[in-house]
Amino acid sequence: MSYIEFENVTKVYHVGEVDIHALAGVDFAVEKGEVVIVAGASGAGKSTILNILGGMDTPTAGRIVVDGARVDQMNEKQLTDYRRYDIGFVFQFYNLVQNLTALENVELATEICRDPLVPSKVLADVGLQERINNFPSQLSGGEQQRVAIARALAKNPKLLLCDEPTGALDYVTGKQILKVLQEMSRSYGMTVIIITHNLALCPMGDRVFRVKSGKIISAEYNEHPTDIDEIEW
Ligand SMILES: Nc1ncnc2c1ncn2[C@@H]1O[C@H](COP(=O)(O)OP(=O)(O)OP(=O)(O)O)[C@@H](O)[C@H]1O
Ligand SMILES: [Mg+2]
Known part of the structure; x- marks a missing residue:
């Protein structure tokens, strides 16, 4: 059994009289510690x-397993615990608490965890040791995204899920963020899933899934993923 398994997962949204088939039977498997790139057009x-x-x-239907647990069968309480303890999320627009420092933002997230990492150590790992006492407004976009990554990682989750983490950043800064994600996966053995529109990023993934019209149209495994430094787009 793989660390993550999706089996025939479907999702239908009912909007008024219309059914939107957002997922039309998605199957994939991911092993622990892998960096996974999920690529595809808008609306895919x-x-x-x-x-x-x-x-x-x-999901509307299907089987989802993460580290042996059936996520599709969880009740509300189990899903709350799953989100709280097992999942770190990184979004496009950082979502930091503006009146807390970088360190305090990370500490806040670790307060609700069972076995968190040391916030100052994780902030140093993402390259922010000098900036831990700054407020978000005193940090660049790339630095704020590093805080968001540190905040997600410090929870010591099973999965780090990143939805367009470089979507609001320029080329160089975006590349630095992807490098941090690749390095954190390697140094912490963290399973990291990164959504992107950018097909040029595919070589950095241990695994690459291309999504179209609610289906996985290709699933590749890279024996030797490329360092992000060597990728240009
Ligand atoms: N809560 C919702 N209610 C209704 N339809 C939804 C909802 N969420 C997503 N959809 C629809 O499901 C489809 C897939 O959406 P999804 O957000 O997963 O696409 P995406 O690949 O992430 O796109 P993007 O790159 O633009 O973020 C789209 O047609 C979208 O409009
Ligand atoms: Mg999206």
């Missing part, structure tokens, strides 16, 4: 996959 179903994997949305 990427965020729906990530939100279902992260317990923020529920």
